[in-house]
Amino acid sequence: MTTAKNNKATPSKAGTKAQPKGKRTTVLADDLQIIMDSPNQDSEPQPKAAKPAKTSKKPAKGSGTYDADAIETLEGLDAVRKRPGMYIGGTGSAGLMHLVWEIIDNAVDEAAAGEANSIEVTFHRDGSIAVADNGRGIPVGIHTKRKVSALEVVLTELHAGGKFGGGAYGASGGLHGVGASVVNALSEKLVAEVDRDGHTHRLCFNQRVAGQFTTRSFRAGHKLERIKKTKKTGTRIRFWPDTEIFDPDAAIEWEEVRERALRATYLVPGLKITVTDKRTGQKNEPETFRSRGGISDLVVAQSGDHAPITGVININGIDTFEEKVPVDGKMQIVERECTVDVALRWVNAFDAKITSFVNTIPTSEGGTHRDGFEKALTRAVNDVLLKDVRQLAKLAKKNNHRASRDDVQEGLVAAIKVTFAEPQFRGQTKQELGTPAIDKIVYAIVKSSLTEWFEGVGSKKTHVDNLRKKVATAVVNRVAAKQALDTKRKAASMGSTGMPGKLADCRIHGPDAELLIVEGDSAAGPAKEGRNSEFMAILPLRGKVVNAAKATMKQVLDNAEAQALFTAVGAGSGKDFDVTSSRYGRIIILCDADVDGSHIRCLLLTLIYRYMTPLLEGGHVYAAQPPLFTTKVGDETYRAFSDEEREQMTQDLAKGNRKAENIKWQRFKGLGEMNVDELAHCALDPETRILRRLTMDDAVQAKDAAKMFDVLMGSDVAQRRDYLVKNSALMDPDALDI
Numbered sequence: 001m002t003t004a005k006n007n008k009a010t011p012s013k014a015g016t017k018a019q020p021k022g023k024r025t026t027v028l029a030d031d032l033q034i035i036m037d038s039p040n041q042d043s044e045p046q047p048k049a050a051k052p053a054k055t056s057k058k059p060a061k062g063s064g065t066y067d068a069d070a071i072e073t074l075e076g077l078d079a080v081r082k083r084p085g086m087y088i089g090g091t092g093s094a095g096l097m098h099l100v101w102e103i104i105d106n107a108v109d110e111a112a113a114g115e116a117n118s119i120e121v122t123f124h125r126d127g128s129i130a131v132a133d134n135g136r137g138i139p140v141g142i143h144t145k146r147k148v149s150a151l152e153v154v155l156t157e158l159h160a161g162g163k164f165g166g167g168a169y170g171a172s173g174g175l176h177g178v179g180a181s182v183v184n185a186l187s188e189k190l191v192a193e194v195d196r197d198g199h200t201h202r203l204c205f206n207q208r209v210a211g212q213f214t215t216r217s218f219r220a221g222h223k224l225e226r227i228k229k230t231k232k233t234g235t236r237i238r239f240w241p242d243t244e245i246f247d248p249d250a251a252i253e254w255e256e257v258r259e260r261a262l263r264a265t266y267l268v269p270g271l272k273i274t275v276t277d278k279r280t281g282q283k284n285e286p287e288t289f290r291s292r293g294g295i296s297d298l299v300v301a302q303s304g305d306h307a308p309i310t311g312v313i314n315i316n317g318i319d320t321f322e323e324k325v326p327v328d329g330k331m332q333i334v335e336r337e338c339t340v341d342v343a344l345r346w347v348n349a350f351d352a353k354i355t356s357f358v359n360t361i362p363t364s365e366g367g368t369h370r371d372g373f374e375k376a377l378t379r380a381v382n383d384v385l386l387k388d389v390r391q392l393a394k395l396a397k398k399n400n401h402r403a404s405r406d407d408v409q410e411g412l413v414a415a416i417k418v419t420f421a422e423p424q425f426r427g428q429t430k431q432e433l434g435t436p437a438i439d440k441i442v443y444a445i446v447k448s449s450l451t452e453w454f455e456g457v458g459s460k461k462t463h464v465d466n467l468r469k470k471v472a473t474a475v476v477n478r479v480a481a482k483q484a485l486d487t488k489r490k491a492a493s494m495g496s497t498g499m500p501g502k503l504a505d506c507r508i509h510g511p512d513a514e515l516l517i518v519e520g521d522s523a524a525g526p527a528k529e530g531r532n533s534e535f536m537a538i539l540p541l542r543g544k545v546v547n548a549a550k551a552t553m554k555q556v557l558d559n560a561e562a563q564a565l566f567t568a569v570g571a572g573s574g575k576d577f578d579v580t581s582s583r584y585g586r587i588i589i590l591c592d593a594d595v596d597g598s599h600i601r602c603l604l605l606t607l608i609y610r611y612m613t614p615l616l617e618g619g620h621v622y623a624a625q626p627p628l629f630t631t632k633v634g635d636e637t638y639r640a641f642s643d644e645e646r647e648q649m650t651q652d653l654a655k656g657n658r659k660a661e662n663i664k665w666q667r668f669k670g671l672g673e674m675n676v677d678e679l680a681h682c683a684l685d686p687e688t689r690i691l692r693r694l695t696m697d698d699a700v701q702a703k704d705a706a707k708m709f710d711v712l713m714g715s716d717v718a719q720r721r722d723y724l725v726k727n728s729a730l731m732d733p734d735a736l737d738i
Contacts, residue, residue, distance in 0.1 A: 077156065077185035077208050084245055087182045096241055096250040099186060100257060102179035103131040103237050108264045108360040110135030111271045116234070121261060123277045128189075129252060130238035137196035137233045140224055148222045151194060151203050152210050155184045180237070184208060186246075187239040193227070195234045200227040254284050260362075265291040266298035267360050267417065295415035296343045298355065303413050306347035309470055310463040313453055315342040317445035321437035325422070336420050338438060340445045342373065344414035346467055352409035357417040358425070358433050367426070367433025369418045372442030374405055380450040381408045381471055385464070391472040400479050407474040418442065483554055500564040504528050504538040511585035515539060515568060516624075516684075519591045519600055523679075527590070530680030537584065539568050545603040548610040562607055569612065579614035587615060588691065590624040590683055592668075609699035616696050624683040625690040626674070629665045633658075639682065640665070 080087050088098040100121075110116040116135035123129060139150040146153050158181055184190045190205040191213075201224040204213050211220035241252075254277055261273040269292055277284035291297045296312050317340045324331050356363045356370045363370070382402050386392065392401035418438055426434040453459045499505060504524070506513055513535045518527050524540035531538060546559035553574065556562050566573045571581040589604050591597035601623060608615055615621050627639035629646045633653055640646035646665055654660040668674060674682075681688045 077158070077181060079158070080182050080185035081245065084186060088186070091246050091250065093247075093250045093253070096246050096252055097256055099183045099239065099241060100129055100131075100252055101260065102183050103129075103239070104257075104260065104264065105361060106179060106237075107131055107133035107135065107235070108268060108271070110235075111268045112360050117271055119261075119264075119271065119273045121257060121273065121275045123252070123254065123257075123279050123282070124238070125279050126240070128238050128240045130236060132234060132236040134232065134234040137194040137235050138192070140194055140196055140201045148210075149203065149224050151192060151201070151224065152222060154180050155190065155192060155203070155205065156181055156208070156210065158182075183237070183239055186242055188242045190237070190239040192238075193236040195230050195232040198229055198231070200230050201225070202227050254282070258287060261287075262289045263298065263355075263362060264360065265289045266295050266301075266415070267357055269294040294343075295341060295357075295417055298415045299343045299345055299413050302353045302355070302415075303345065303347050306349045306411070309346040309348060309411060309466045311460070312343055312345045313450075313459075315344075315446055315449040316340065317441075317449070319441045319445065321441060323435070323437065336422075336437075338418055338420040338441050340369075340442055341417040341419070342414065342442075342446060342449075344412060346411045346470060347413060349411040352412045352414075354409070354412065354414045354416070356433075357415070358423050358430070359419050361430050363431055363433055365426075365432040368435055368437075368439040369416055369433050369442050372439040373414070373416050373446050374409075375439075376443040376446035377412075377450065378403065378405050378408050380447050380454060384451050384454040385468050386472060386475075389468065389472050391469075392475060395475065395479055401475065403471055403475050404478065407471055407478055410474045411470065416442070486554075500539070500567055502540055502542065502564065503568050504533075505568075506533055506535050506537040508535055509583040513537065513584045514586045514588055515584040516588045516590050517541065517565070517604060519597060523590070523592075526674060526676045526679045527684065530676045530684045532684075536684070537568070539564060541600065545600060545607060547603055548607040556607070556611065562611075565604075565607070566611070569615075571612070573611040577612050577614060579618055579620070582615070582620070584620075586620055586622055588622045588624055589694075590626070592626070594628075605694060605699050609696070616694065616699055619693055619695075621694045622691040623694055625692055626679075626682050627668065629667050630678070631663055631665045633663065 084091055084095065088095040104119070104121065107116065107119045110133050111119065113135075116133045118134045120132045121129070122132075138154055141150055142148065143150045143153045146157070184205055185208060187205070188207065192203050192205075194201045202212070203224050204211060204218070206213070206218045206220075209218075209220050210222055211218055212223075212225050241250075254275075258275050261275050265271050265273055270290070272288060272290045274286060274288045276286040293300075296314055299312050318337060319340070320335050320337050322333050322335050324333050326332075327334070354370065354373075356366055356373075358367070358369065386401070386403060389401075395401040418433075418441075420435075420438070423438075424434045426432040454464060456464065502524075515537045516527060516531070517539050518524050519541055521540055521542065524538055527538050527540075541561050543559075543561050545561045546556050548556055548562075551559075557566075557573070568583070569587070570583045571578050587608070589601050591601045591604075605621070608621055625641060627641050628643075629640040631638050631649075638649055638653070640649055650660050650663050650665075653663055683689050
């Protein structure tokens with residue numbers, strides 16, 4: 001034998017790539033010699049099953065003619081080559097891998113039907129892939145209608161196979177009847193060997209033309225070649241992907257084939273699959289896979305090294321459904337039987353690993369069987385497992401206690417398999433199940449079984465308790481995370497939304513602008529009248545300011561007064577506060593000169609300290625100093641800011657002929673009692689007002705004072721009583737009026 005250098009390729013480490021196309025000459029194919037003809041070599045006429053497309057005359061490009069002759073028809077396998085994506089999903093690596101899956105799935109179907117127990121997958125040096133099984137072997141007799149062997153029909157006719165109507169297979173993965181023929185359509189060469197009826201039969205394909213390879217050429221024809229006698233049965237398919245169809249970097253990956261083979265053994269317990277790599281330069285050792293426990297073993301394998309929360313839960317059930325299908329050319333209602341097998345467990349992890357299968361086919365995109373499983377799982381957990389759980393009692397008050405799908409599936413490892421005849425897939429690639437009735441069947445079986453397991457039937461109490469705690473914790477964490485995210489979004493939005501309705505804004509903003517925070521509407525009235533609206537803005541407080549020293553961030557952002565302040569300043573809050581974005585250069589706190597005013601001032605200062613720190617650090621916060629007393633002597637008005645200052649001023653004014661008892665002081669109970677002129681003189685007019693700049697030290701003292709106000713004036717009676725009892729020894733009994 002000679003080796004054609006033009007066709008010899010060195011496989012890359014990434015996988016088996018579609019081989020480069022050159023002059024077709026002799027090819028050494030491991031244990032099979034195949035001689036390819038030159039494109040211009042004469043050969044027998046093509047068989048009927050592989051005729052080229054019949055193409056009616058087409059109008060010249062750009063002619064714009066659209067009539068009956070513009071309609072093209074494609075026959076045989078040409079439709080597959082014209083639109084490969086419709087059959088294998090694309091021409092990249094995934095599409096190339098799909099050819100391998102089609103042949104492997106046919107072999108697995110034989111094993112699932114109880115007709116085979118061994119499959120061999122081989123990577124050859126020349127870029128071909130071979131799949132062999134010891135099943136019944138594809139029929140080799142002459143097909144009554146096609147007048148060629150049934151083997152040729154299977155490999156050349158779309159929608160031809162033994163899986164229609166449930167005759168040869170009760171339930172299988174390949175239902176469309178296009179798998180093997182699609183592989184042939186997208187291959188340069190294909191060799192099929194069948195052990196059946198006492199002989200080994202061979203049929204080859206060169207560019208989709210049936211025939212036989214000889215030592216020197218390819219001879220087209222429909223007759224099968226009997227190679228030898230044998231008592232074995234089985235099928236061997238070997239194919240060479242067509243590089244004209246697939247992308248240059250498309251490759252058949254060893255690891256993916258290995259993983260698919262391993263997974264198939266979980267679907268058919270007892271099936272042995274061997275994967276062998278004969279490619280030059282590869283170090284992959286032959287591997288043999290076999291599973292006795294089925295999908296339960298798959299769940300254990302996919303659990304990895306994570307510590308288990310529960311043991312493996314096995315769910316099995318059978319139910320029937322009806323669907324309308326064509327029978328003898330007429331639509332009739334038939335009854336189907338569906339077998340449901342589910343294995344699942346929870347492990348100490350966060351991600352979920354759920355795999356689903358229909359018969360022997362993995363459905364990577366799920367479908368109705370997975371939908372039914374997920375709905376049943378979520379409902380059973382909420383209705384039974386989490387019923388009256390104390391950990392969720394607080395969340396129940398706001399109806400946030402029910403677990404979501406993600407909560408339930410945190411750390412879940414599951415495998416779902418449904419087995420029934422003629423499933424409906426969404427697309428030829430069979431990645432998603434579409435049969436509607438399966439949703440309800442899986443839901444009913446899984447819901448019933450899980451309810452029993454949660455209630456202690458066939459389960460360990462420790463496993464149920466561990467799972468309950470895990471899911472409840474997931475719910476709590478999700479709700480907390482959502483609240484934190486909402487709070488962050490709310491904080492980020494502060495300043496970007498419209499201004500508070502109660503804000504009386506100024507006309508200019510920037511370093512010279514001022515925001516005066518006043519106590520209540522009564523003070524807001526005269527403040528608005530007495531201000532200079534060019535640069536002074538007034539923000540009245542109409543409710544209690546939250547104590548930022550002890551409140552959560554969410555509580556602060558939910559407080560209307562805090563929201564109004566953040567929004568008015570327009571520079572954000574917390575870590576996102578940007579002092580350069582502040583709309584005002586000065587923040588002036590204007591409160592009554594009494595205990596209540598001091599409390600409010602402390603709360604405001606604490607809020608600024610916690611959530612607008614740069615304002616204090618930059619010296620932008622002030623407190624107006626309104627007088628506590630006022631009197632008028634002659635044409636002069638005198639103001640005192642404390643009892644001591646009032647007494648001293650009285651003595652000073654009483655010198656001479658004026659008597660102290662004739663000096664009448666007015667005590668202001670609040671800023672609202674001042675008229676516009678008085679308020680403007682003492683708090684608004686930059687020429688006459690007294691402002692005190694507040695520092696970080698003032699803020700720390702205010703924070704402590706705010707806490708003390710809450711103890712002494714808050715609603716917690718027990719806290720106030722404990723404080724008074726604890727500190728009663730510090731009080732002089734003689735000072736008490738008792």
